[in-house]
Amino acid sequence: MFKVPTIIQGGMGVGISNWRLAQAVSLTAQLGVVSGTALDQVLVRRLADGDPSGAMRRALAAFPFPAVARRILDEFFIAGGKPATQPYPALPLHSHRQPRKLVELCMAANFAEVFLAREGHQNPVGINFLEKVQLPHLASIYGAMLAGVGYVLMGAGIPSQVPGILDAFAARRPAEYRLSVSGGGTEHTADATVRFDPADYADDAPLPSLTRPTFLAIVSSHTLAASLLRRASGRVDGFVVEGPTAGGHNAPPRGKLQLNASGEPLYGDRDRVNLAEMRALGVPFWLAGGYGSPEKLAEALAEGASGVQVGTAFAFSEESGLRSDLKRELLAQAVAGTGRVLTDPLASPTGFPFKVAQLAGTASDSAVAALRPRLCDVGLLREPYVRADGELAWRCSAEPLSCYVAKGGAEEATVGRKCLCNALLANIGHAQLRTDGVVEPPLVTLGDDINTVARYLRPGEHTYSAADVIEAILQPQIA
Template sequence: MRLTKLNRLINTQILQGGMGVGVSFWKLPRAVALRGQAGTVSGTGAALVVPRLLQEGDKDGSIARAKAAFPIPELAQMVWDRYYHEDGIVQNKQYKSIPMPDHEPKELKRALLIFSSFAAVYLAKEGHKGLIGINLLEKLQAPHLYEALGAMLADVDFFAVGAGIGDQFPKMIDDFYRLEVASYNIDVKSGDGYDPGTYEMTFDPKTVISRQDFQRLGIEKPPCLFIVSTPLAAKAILRGMKGVLPDGFVVEGDRAGGHNARPRGDFPLNDRGEPVYNLEKKDNPDYEYFRDLGLPFWIAGESCSPEALQRALDLGACGVQIGTAFSFSRESGILLEIKQRSVRDGLDGKYDVYTSLTASPTGYPFKMVMRKGTLWELKVYEDRIRICDIGYLREAFWKKDKNGNKTIGWRCSSEPIEDYLGKGGQIEKTVGSVCVCNGLMATIGLGQYRKNEGRREPQLITSGDDIRFLQHLQDKLGPDGLYGAGDVIDYVLGLAA
């Protein structure tokens, strides 16, 4: 009997966590899946990575392969015509602009989103039968309909949704699976006298693919895991799903890389100004709650060791989700020299990570590697001229248009301060707010060139706090100073020689 996608997932002890932007594009998830564990493509920002790789000439030909397999050729062609540069982009030339996500995406934006998430999943799944999921951050809402459809066209094996209450995903996935109109309500903040509310985005997949072509793909419906930090978020998702049970959870601790959940209620700061979580009480992940729910779950955050895996299994989890150790690996999308430095610094005891309450415009705490020359350094941060031209972390707000009609505007706390204030943003939110979009693109070697500054965008590196795994992977380092994703898996499964 053929196992369902969920059944196969439940039998998987290691999930490689989705890592945006482009850290887990397709090579890393594929490497993980080839070793029998589950790889997760980062859906967030895939539609930024693809057009920039096309402008770099699609050097390895991978996007051309995805294009050839894409079931809606005219959409892929639209992206190709706009962004592909056969000879690659000339040095010190700006990448072409990418339309920013909003509530009324034009055709090119929709094509970019659908094709890019298809491409990432398709390439990660190419040539094997292992499990490949896609990770999306709930809070980055406007692109979800298109990102989800693209991933499903590539027969994605699961969704993993974090950074927010993702209870709208299962219905959206189900609607797309039946090729029906799907919708996603995006949050809209108050403004111009209007109360906060929601705006319903809808998309009819039949406008881009016929039922016949869709059925020919033979897609199996993917399960959806929710990434949460405490039972509180899980309960909100359960409530939102109105009696339908979620497929499972990833329970992520505060030491995990990327964005973290905010501590609940009032919380103290340590002497570096980082939030202090009360893990005994209000911020307790309470694994027993998840075990008693009877739904599959994995434990994420400082879980890269055989002992952590055993502990997770003892607590009733299916296994662990790992990010940081994979992000340093040979197959991750982070620039080679950044990874080499991370491994060296880590082994030399010079690696440190700061949990910032202000850096991410999402409002979630965000972990930044404390490395000179990156946006963590105050001078680098202050020298950067503010610009918002990617816009993934913008929030929607109500406003009146020229004719006095209610409409939606978009703002980001890291955009030029006058612009943000002009859109009703609060000055406090701009302090220490980092352009995460441009910074993370720079870290994977696709940073924008700024003519006015005469340089590329500075990098922003995120990582978890726990790097103890390095001691155990030290003897696996190759001439490039790195280990492979397979070495991480062997170590955690206790298979390392």
């Protein structure tokens, strides 16, 4: 059995859980985790900004496939950074027929983030993926494994295919990923499967030997956990059990959807995980969603958990990738006890509830959101569907209405939808600039426990570190 951490740092957003945060947490001997979402976009935008610290170039210099690294630097690195009036480079959208450029970017970007998070210590580092963002998975997982990632965590879907993929890559074999196609019935057709063979990118050199990482599935029910243990394509090593108070995407409530006066989904007894059933599964599990305190850690351990996953507290830490101005304003709200997070049932193109921090100047403000034209040019949350001619195609409920409806989408599915891809990149200082001068607005996602983060501030301080969070959670309880 692997040595389990007590605290897992959540793999939040796009670039919030960056390599600096994961490194800082892993240095404390807890599990630091980088977010694997949209890392190809993040790498390109860091290089376009001139890579001021040199970290991206240092990581690419260590990439095992040097020709790939050279192509990326030649195309995307801008010495001194791009002019402020120039947009970031546009990348092709992911599809089931992946352009080689995107595959290389995904491999290299995931390698770089994990490589940098592992610098300076020998402790494990993890990477978090969203199952629903399926197209980049194979190249991204392989890139992270090239950098020696110790844990792969995946939720926001049913990650039953991932264990077998880890096994295949550790054995130097190609792997496949079957896409979830809207409408069903085509999941096992050739067009609905993405394939990746590492040998295609190694320039005829022998493939490096890789270690299979520990796989943790992120679940919201004990029934899903039990099903994964039975039906996954390989070994599931443990679970993160995430409740509806956790940030980002939440599982929808079970049963008929009911909303409170603020328009948020109501969760009830059916949405509570049976922890006795989790214990009976016989594998380690961690509890997530409002567990960032010594008391909640003690409660989790008493329930048989191996520890807790904590997100929101780390999102406010000095090392996180959240823009400093957003961090400052939200932390001031937390100190005042006025922070508000809305569980929005409509915002995400996925149709899953999505936690949105209420903050002026961001797309949480309906007036700000209304000024943004509907546009989908990052496209990670698009869904595959089958056209009338039998071909696989892609649509997003946040794209222009006429386009979505022309692709067979229902108009009612577009109501209230927001472009999370662009907003989450704006959260970390990489907002896209449009030709009309409009800058993409941010949209911050945090957990319901936003106002509790003030506990991590030392007297007279206005910021805190990831190590401060670890110390506060692990402090002995006072009898």
